[in-house]
Amino acid sequence: MRALVRNAAAAATALALLLTGCGGGGDGDTDGRITLRFQSLAWQKESVDINKQLVKEWNAAHPDIHVEYVQGSWDSVHDQLLTSFEGGEAPDIIHDASDDLADFAYGGYLADLRPLLPKGLTDAIPGNSWETATFDGGVYGVPFLQEPRVLIANTKILKASGVRIPTPEEPWSWAEFRKVTEELTGKGRYGVAWPLKEPVSVTLNLGLAAGGQLFHRGADGKVTVAMGEGDQVVPGTIHDQVNTDHSAARTALGMGGGDTLPGFFGGKYAMVPLGFSYRQQVVEQAPEGFEWTVLPAPAGRDGLAQGVSPQTLSVAEDSPHKKEAVRFIDFLLKPANMVRLAKGDWMLPTGTEALADPALHTAHLGWATGAALAGSLRSAPAQSVRGYPEWKDKVATPALQEYYSGAIDAAELKKRLVTDGNRVLARYQR
Amino acid sequence: MSMRTKRSVRAGQYVALLCYLVFLAFPFLWLISTAFKPAPELGSLHPTWIPQHPTLDNFRQAFAEQPLLRAAANSLIAALSAGLIAVLIATPMAYVMARHRTRLSTAATGWVVISQAFPFVLLIIPLFLVLKNLHLINTLWGLIMVYVVWALPFALWMLVGYVRAVPRELEEAAAVDGAGRLRTLVSVTAPLLAPGIVATALFAFITAWNEFFFALVLLKTPEKQTLPVVLTHFLGAEGASDLGPLAAAAFLATLPSLVLFAVIQRRITGGMLAGAVKS
Numbered sequence: 001m002r003a004l005v006r007n008a009a010a011a012a013t014a015l016a017l018l019l020t021g022c023g024g025g026g027d028g029d030t031d032g033r034i035t036l037r038f039q040s041l042a043w044q045k046e047s048v049d050i051n052k053q054l055v056k057e058w059n060a061a062h063p064d065i066h067v068e069y070v071q072g073s074w075d076s077v078h079d080q081l082l083t084s085f086e087g088g089e090a091p092d093i094i095h096d097a098s099d100d101l102a103d104f105a106y107g108g109y110l111a112d113l114r115p116l117l118p119k120g121l122t123d124a125i126p127g128n129s130w131e132t133a134t135f136d137g138g139v140y141g142v143p144f145l146q147e148p149r150v151l152i153a154n155t156k157i158l159k160a161s162g163v164r165i166p167t168p169e170e171p172w173s174w175a176e177f178r179k180v181t182e183e184l185t186g187k188g189r190y191g192v193a194w195p196l197k198e199p200v201s202v203t204l205n206l207g208l209a210a211g212g213q214l215f216h217r218g219a220d221g222k223v224t225v226a227m228g229e230g231d232q233v234v235p236g237t238i239h240d241q242v243n244t245d246h247s248a249a250r251t252a253l254g255m256g257g258g259d260t261l262p263g264f265f266g267g268k269y270a271m272v273p274l275g276f277s278y279r280q281q282v283v284e285q286a287p288e289g290f291e292w293t294v295l296p297a298p299a300g301r302d303g304l305a306q307g308v309s310p311q312t313l314s315v316a317e318d319s320p321h322k323k324e325a326v327r328f329i330d331f332l333l334k335p336a337n338m339v340r341l342a343k344g345d346w347m348l349p350t351g352t353e354a355l356a357d358p359a360l361h362t363a364h365l366g367w368a369t370g371a372a373l374a375g376s377l378r379s380a381p382a383q384s385v386r387g388y389p390e391w392k393d394k395v396a397t398p399a400l401q402e403y404y405s406g407a408i409d410a411a412e413l414k415k416r417l418v419t420d421g422n423r424v425l426a427r428y429q430r
Numbered sequence: 431m432s433m434r435t436k437r438s439v440r441a442g443q444y445v446a447l448l449c450y451l452v453f454l455a456f457p458f459l460w461l462i463s464t465a466f467k468p469a470p471e472l473g474s475l476h477p478t479w480i481p482q483h484p485t486l487d488n489f490r491q492a493f494a495e496q497p498l499l500r501a502a503a504n505s506l507i508a509a510l511s512a513g514l515i516a517v518l519i520a521t522p523m524a525y526v527m528a529r530h531r532t533r534l535s536t537a538a539t540g541w542v543v544i545s546q547a548f549p550f551v552l553l554i555i556p557l558f559l560v561l562k563n564l565h566l567i568n569t570l571w572g573l574i575m576v577y578v579v580w581a582l583p584f585a586l587w588m589l590v591g592y593v594r595a596v597p598r599e600l601e602e603a604a605a606v607d608g609a610g611r612l613r614t615l616v617s618v619t620a621p622l623l624a625p626g627i628v629a630t631a632l633f634a635f636i637t638a639w640n641e642f643f644f645a646l647v648l649l650k651t652p653e654k655q656t657l658p659v660v661l662t663h664f665l666g667a668e669g670a671s672d673l674g675p676l677a678a679a680a681f682l683a684t685l686p687s688l689v690l691f692a693v694i695q696r697r698i699t700g701g702m703l704a705g706a707v708k709s
Contacts, residue, residue: 037650043666045495068651073662076646079551083647087558089567091650097667197669256669266475275668285473 034065034321036328039072039091041311044280047344054340058331065324067093078103085109085316092319093328098132098143099201099309099383105140106386111315112138116326121333129350132379133312141312144333145347147276148297148306148373149206150366151192155291157184157270168296168304168372174210174237177298181247184270193252193260193269194238199400200392202273204381205307207234210300214417215382222429223385225421227414233300235403236410243406253404265290273297276370277346283365294366296373304373307380310350348374387428395421458684464677465489472673488674489682492664495672498679500653501660505639506686508570508656512577513635516585517627519578524589525619529598539590542583550580554647561648568650576644581634588633592626593619628694636687657683 042051048071055069070091072080078100084090085104094110104110117139122130125143133141158165163180166172172180181191196202204214211230217223241248249269252260258281260272265287282292296304313332315325331337338354348370349355360371382388399416402408408416459479464472465488467481492498527535557576558567566572596619604614642658649655661683664676 041667043663044672045491048495070650070652071663073646073659073665074667075662075665076643079643080646083554083558084650086555087562087567089558089562089650258670258673261473262475262477265473268475278670281473281670284469287470287473 032064034324036065036067036093036319036321036325037070037091038067038093038328039070039095041072041074041077041095042345043071043074044345047341050340050344054332054337058328065321065328067328081109085318088318090316090318092316092321092325094314094316096141096312096314097309098141098312099380101133101140101312101314102135102384102386102388104314105135105138109317110140111317111319111322112140113142113315113326114139116315116322117142118326118330121330124333124335124351124353126350126352128378129310132308132310132383133314135384141314142329142333143310143312143350144338145342145345146308146310146350146374146377147347148308148370148377149202149273150276150370150373151271151273151295151297152264152278152282152366153271153293153295154264154267154269155293157189157267158293161270165293166295166298168369171296171299171304174233174298174300178237178241178245178247181241181271182245185245185247189267190249190252190269191247192241192271192273193249193255193263194242194273194404195255195257195260196238196253196401196404197256197259198397199253199404200396201307201309201380203235203238203400206273206297207231208305208307208378208381209298209302210234211302213381215385223425225391225418225425227418230301232410232414235400235413238404239406239410242404250405253401261285271295276348276366279365280346294369296369304376306373306377308377309380309383311345311347385425387425390428391421391424395424461677461681461684464673465681467674469674488678491672492675492679492682495675496660496663496679497652498657498660498682501655501657502683502686504570504654505657505683508573508577508645509635509638511570511574512581512638513631515574515578516581516634517589517631520582520585520589520630521623521627524586524593525615527586528590528593538586542587545583550643554643557644558647567648568654570649570654573645573648573656574638576648577634577638577641580641580644581637585630585634588630589623589626592623592630595626596622632690632694635690639687 038055040048040051042048052069055067058065058067072095077096081090081094081096081104085107090109101110121142129143129146130139132143133139161180161184163183164172164176184191194202204212207214207230210233211228212232212234214225214227214231215223216226238248242250242253249263252263252269257272257274257278260269260274261278261281263269264272264282265285276294279294286292297306313329315322315329319325332341333351335349335351335353335357338349338351339357339359342349342354343359348360349357354360355371355374359367361368382392385391396417399408399413399420403410403413463479463481466484466486468483468485468487471477471481471483523538527538561567561572561576564572566575600618600622601614604618609617640658641656642662645656645659646662649659661676661679664672664679666672
């Protein structure tokens with residue numbers, strides 16, 4: 001027993017000694033040098049390397065403003081930021097996505113960047129991208145990377161079927177897309193696999209092409225849900241592919257994007273609608289000799305329009321060095337740097353000059369198809385609507401899941417999205 | 431019941447047990463399998479249990495991309511400290527609660543039960559503010575304090591059971607033989623309580639080792655981050671992930687718990703059963 005006590009005391013002493021080196025460093029300014037904390041959500045190796053390299057370049061050129069790179073995670077960023085904001089310990093520069101900013105912007109946690117943004121940066125990014133980070137007239141983030149949803153297709157199957165191959169100039173219509181998936185179906189193969197684990201954003205974003213709007217802002221500024229003809233094209237097509245034509249795999253409905261790739265590589269699905277950046281996983285995981293191509297998503301009344309929620313860089317309202325933080329953002333998003341970041345993340349830059357870079361217009365790996373779609377990308381329909389997260393989780397997600405699986409019909413879907421949905425939104429707009 | 435029926439019942443029990451074991455082991459075995467598979471095999475429509483072309487690339491990549499060793503060291507410090515401190519505090523408390531039934535011990539028991547009912551999301555912001563005022567944000571000390579407080583109620587609950595399992599008559603016999611209070615505690619009670627203390631420390635260790643959210647919120651700089659937080663750096667947006675390196679890193683992260691369990695498994699079992707039946 002004495003030995004046990006002795007050992008415990010020794011362990012406690014050792015731990016105490018170890019912990020003396022574990023105190024907080026603090027992020028205050030020392031020797032007149034400003035330290036900014038930059039929380040990046042880059043996660044793929046190439047992207048992390050480029051972010052770190054850019055921070056290194058900044059630090060070398062600006063010894064008086066030191067940027068500390070902190071890696072966050074997409075998986076938990078909202079909760080982590082919320083707690084940090086409440087505790088006044090948020091990073092100075094925050095990497096996030098525009099659809100996650102609304103709560104923080106309305107809550108006063110993020111700085112309105114309008115008076116801080118240099119003209120060069122403001123002009124470099126088109127207005128429709130700025131819209132994605134604009135809430136109540138204030139700009140709460142700099143949108144810098146975005147990705148359209150595209151169809152990643154098995155080239156051999158497509159060629160063998162003899163169907164017309166769509167291009168950004170001559171895309172498929174939604175009706176044509178439905179026919180094509182029927183033609184590609186057979187011999188244990190589905191024309192398409194819709195990974196709709198989270199069906200709401202896919203449905204709303206693709207719905208823009210068909211004239212879908214769903215959320216309507218009245219003259220009093222209040223938003224209501226209404227389901228017109230255009231809103232029914234995308235959900236109707238997916239529903240019919242799954243339940244009438246059997247040209248879309250029912251089992252894929254509950255999958256995330258990456259989960260469909262084994263079936264795609266194995267020839268079970270001819271096409272998978274995925275975010276543009278999924279090409280990286282395709283390149284990494286595709287079996288040798290597998291041929292694939294990137295096609296534009298089907299077009300509708302409004303052409304190839306698609307909703308997107310770009311990645312953004314914001315500044316915390318509590319940061320004592322907002323001006324310096326925006327200077328760093330300006331450096332990070334210089335056209336050449338934006339191209340590097342875009343390539344690292346397999347996405348498209350929002351900046352006009354960056355987007356014109358020849359490296360993003362090569363047919364290799366479908367870059368050109370994605371770049372051709374950039375002009376059609378719009379702010380995701382619902383991201384500035386207060387109460388959207390609750391509408392999405394409690395109303396739209398279960399309703400769309402049941403509709404796509406055939407459990408409810410279009411009338412019931414409409415009733416739930418509109419009637420139940422408006423009840424939710426009304427609570428946020430009293 | 432005939433002998434034949436008995437045998438068939440026993441066989442059924444073993445089959446059920448086997449199914450349960452497979453159910454428990456499946457995720458871990460699949461994790462190991464994934465950790466050793468090259469990227470093309472991860473995207474195969476017909477995945478195999480045994481990697482066809484086993485590789486260590488995922489481990490190399492995981493170590494190259496993330497500071498796993500530093501994070502593991504942080505986790506180890508936090509978990510060992512939490513386990514040790516929780517036991518140091520809980521053991522005397524448990525002894526008092528088990529041996530001296532007063533209103534205070536009843537209230538303490540009530541506190542233990544109630545404390546288990548609070549979800550941590552409810553506590554995190556107040557906790558964050560308290561630690562901030564104490565200048566303990568972004569320190570392992572702060573995190574350890576949280577882990578100790580978090581583990582303490584259940585640790586106390588466990589230890590009370592172990593103390594009650596030690597017959598009071600043994601302490602009385604020691605007293606009759608002339609042993610003082612302290613001597614009785616050190617020479618009689620403590621050795622009998624050792625398995626329970628080890629089991630409780632292990633519980634606190636595992637809880638802290640696996641904990642994610644407090645570490646995510648309370649630690650700001652990469653140098654302080656613990657293993658569960660660093661593991662999420664392999665995850666991207668919309669469910670995308672760097673599956674191979676993630677599996678490799680997650681496999682390594684489970685090893686300390688497995689080793690600890692393997693080493694002191696018998697003691698835990700003995701400890702868990704203590705107090706379960708009245709002799």
